[in-house]
Amino acid sequence: MISFEMSEEIREQKEYAEKVSREKVRPYARYYDEHEHEVPWDFVKFIWEEARYHIACLMPGSMDLEEPFMTQMHSVEALSWGDQGFYLALPWPALGGMAIRATGTEEQIERFLKRFHGKEVTWASMALTEAHCGSDSAAIRTRAVQDGDHWVLNGEKLFVSTARESMINSKGIMIVWATIDPSMGRKGMRLFVVEAGTPGLKITRQEKKLGMRASDTAVVVLEDCRIPLENMLSNTGDPKKAKSFKGAMATFDSARPTAAAGGVGIARATLDFLKEQLSENGVPIRYDKPRNQLSAIEKEIIDMEAQLEAAWLLVIKAAWLIDQKKPNTVESSMSKLKAGDIVTKITQKGVELMGNLGYSRKLLLEKWMRDGKVIDLFEGTGQINRLIVARRILGYTGRELK
Amino acid sequence: MYSFEPTDEQKMIVDEAKKLAEREFRSRMRDCDEKEEPALQWMKEGWKLSLLPASIPEEYGGFGEHSAITWALAAEELAFGDLSATLVLTAPNLVAFPVLLCGNEEQKQEILPAFCTDDYRPASAALQEPRFNFDPNRLETKAVKNGGDYVVSGTKCNVPLAEEAEHLLVYADLDGKTQGFLVSKNTPGLVVKEREKNMGMKAFPLYSVLLEECRVPASNRLGGENGCDFQLLLNSSKVGLSAMALGVARASCEYALEYAKERKAFGEAIAQRQSIAFTLAEMRTDLDAARMMVWKAAWLLDQGRDATRESCLASNFTSDMAVTVADRALQILGGYGFIREFPVELWLRNARGFAVMEGITII
Structure with missing residues (x-):
């Protein structure tokens, strides 16, 4: 049964993460952009002392979730909407934790990940x-x-x-x-x-x-x-005989949609801002109007929104496969390459559409454009993900398609 | 909870649709496109799938429930075979679904059983008007209340199967809002004019239709006195077209992929070159994303929620995607892409229609 119904569980998690993003992240985003290498301690402490008891992915296994990975995608997207750097600075097991769970023994999982349930920020x-x-x-x-x-x-x-x-x-x-x-x-x-x-x-x-x-x-x-x-x-x-490499590479199948979800968050931040500005200035977006009769700006917005939705739904699809314990290499790479593309384009467009205001450091548009670029680089560049998708759909080995 | 697994019943329908699309649609695609005529088998064999009766409740002669998701799944498979064939086969939807979704009880009782028989019954809807600034929500075809009738006047274009259709649903402006009117084919003032000549969808007969002060009984207004939720019908039309766009794009995608694996250049398959391989990867990525967008909009329709934004986004993304994918497929074939012996040019011509042909189908 095909369903896009968000469970109550995910909705709660998402709404909490959005609140954190709005109140504890966004207001400080500019400061830490301008003060590189400073640790956002207030945020870190808030996460450790409070938020991680509400955001399930920050303490894996702490809550019994029906759709754990799907839930994580919604949290990551919401936090990245506030600031991608803050999300990456989160004290949690993150990618390392995924690798440990994917390839470690029970004893290793216990020994290395126990500290993430303790009192001290880790x-x-x-x-x-x-x-x-x-x-x-x-x-x-x-x-x-x-x-x-x-x-x-x-x-x-x-x-x-x-x-x-x-x-x-x-x-x-x-x-x-x-x-x-x-x-x-x-x-x-x-x-x-x-x-x-x-x-x-x-x-x-x-x-x-x-x-x-x-x-x-x-x-x-x-x-x-x-x-x-x-x-x-x-x-x-x-x-x-350890099969570390394969296991570790498999962690990228979940790391990629996570990175993609971050990109979607940044792109949505940009679009939300643009739409708010347009609406305040009396430019509504008419979804019921034929495309050839939209104003240039409406068309830009609707196209960007469609691209954003496309990327997000690829993330959702990849996440669903992970929760279903089904192979998702192709879908993960697709979500990542699409998110890398759209966050780059949408944030660059955001600066352009707001004119000199977009270029100003008083707003966050220029920062989102700088932040967004990394989505197309880390956890495998856009090119490597295209290569992975291409090999799979063509049925080629690494030797056949270099 | 999220789930992207079709039901067993839907999988069965998809399977049947796939077989039909290969056997009857794809095999006759080129021939029918050249002759600009549909094949009789499309209707005869296609009707055996019982897709429409399966969407109409028992009380109106059918044996199931309407589901936009099921239709989206089936429409993709059918259009993978051929778009014209799919549009011909699903033309009865143009009357059946507006009546099912927006009609009053009398209209449902009167009209729906006709679509639940063993025979294909052509039906049609007239929405488009021949002008560049055509807007479904601002029609120039007007309906004016006159005594117990509505008087409908205007010029319509791209009216599917107008010549053959037994039922015709005409959309007209009534006091600033688009409303539907069931117009009998023998109404004085209704004239089916020339066959349209379009770039693609050539085996799907479309006509110009002239309405000169056609008197329609008030009881034939879709939904009766309360009228209809036209945006809902428009959204369903967009989702239907978008689902078919998936089929056309997938056809191009798969064809180009197989071609690229067979075609050798400089001692290896051209698919082994990144420039071709990456193009294929991008085509597939956007196709998969588009499918999710179509499913989401269809799911909203099934939930009875407003799908205006999602169907707009799905239709925007999907129609662009279909054109781009068909164009890239054609490019991968090189010169062969330009030759009518190969199917890709046909898919490109068909794909261009999705952005501009609202109202010619509905799911």
Whole structure:
């Protein structure tokens, strides 16, 4: 039975997240954009002490939800409407938590994720990208070498979100992607959990970014970073046979719709603002008028709204598949590439349509345009997602379609 | 709760529609397009699906409930076979659904049983008017109350099957609002004029119709004295067209994909080049997104909620998508795309119609 009925559960979660977004995020969005690298502590504390007891995805497993991933999409979209950087600065298990749940043993899930239910603010981060490779994650060079009862990690990681928060500002965790044998290619890829305070892990630089400035993005260097053997994520006892890569890649199938939902939030912020401005100035949007008789601005708005709806419904479809425990690689990539496209176009159009006001830093339109661009870059660029979709629909292997 | 899984019954209908579309629609598509005439099998074989009687309640001779979602699913499959064939087969909806959704009890009793027999009964609705600024909510065809009758005058275009139709629903402006009037074919002043010559949908006969002071009994106003919710009918029309646009786009998409896998250039299939592969990925992405938009608007209709915004968005997105997808498919075929021996040019011509042909179908 096809139904677009939002459950009461999701509606409540969504409305709460919208309230947080309106009251605790949006009013501070400009400040943290202009004060890069400052931690939005008030927001973080509010989330930890209060909001996470209401927003289910912030404490996975804390509520028994019928549609957990679908619920998360609505929360992420609503928070990103307030500010994408704030959403990314959230203290929660995030992507790292997903990877742990996807590839870790019961014991590891308990050991690494328990701290997210405690009293002290805790962040998680994920270190994958390196200077020479992003989407080509099988090419990473960070090495993990076994030395007695330890793994020794060496390498450099880029674009690690909330690295400082997880390693310095809290007793958090960082999931590090490394190879146990470069000659094995992707089969040698493993995921390792580094806990805050482990010697050998250094944050060497905090990036200065185009947007999304409330969230910290750092360069991480691992120099003979020693972690216990049991910190390698794996479902089996034998490291040589662990199927980490596949499991970890599967986490991207849920990370992508999440990123896409964030993009939809930014795009909706822009459209809501534009429509409000137009309505205040006596320009209503007529949905019942033939398209060839709309004013240019109405047509722009309706087209953007249609594009936004298209992206959001792709997110919803991918999320539904995840909750149904069905494969969703194609749908995830579709949602992500579409959201990346539309948030870029809608936010750029937003600046244009409001003229010099749009360009002014007094409004948030220019900020949304800067923030939105990242949606088409992280969790796989628009191009890599096109490649994934293309391979699947054509039935091609990586060798057949490079 | 959200769910995007059709019911078993809907899956069965989709299956049947798919078989029919392949067997009777696609196989005759080109021939009928060239001759600009529908195939008799479209109506004869198509009617056996009983899609319309299955949407009409028992009390009016049918055996089911109307569902825009079910129709959206079926319409996509049918239009995947051929658009003209789908429009011909579903033309009876043009009278049956407005009566079912907006008619009063007498009108339902009188008209609906005719659509529940074993034979296809052509029917039609006249909405469009031949001018660039045509607006369904501001018609120039006027209805004026005169004693116990309405007097309807105006010029209509793109009236489906006007020549053959037994029932005709004419939309006209009544005191600033669009209303429907069931006009008998032998009403003095009603003249079916020439056959329209359009870019596409060529096997779907459309006509110009002239109404010169046609007297229609007041009881033939759709919905009786209270009239009808025209926006609801317009929304249903948009959703119907959009669902068919999905079928046309999917046909183009699948054809181009298969072609790109077979066509070799520089020693490999052209689909192995990113420029082609990415184009195909974008086509599929927008097609899938459009389907969700159509389903959402159809779902709102089924819920009895206002679907004006969603059907507007779905129709905007879907008609653009269909044109873009057909155009990209044609481009992938290269020169062959321009040749009538291949089907893609036909799909491009058909796809262009979705944005401008409101009122020629309804689900």
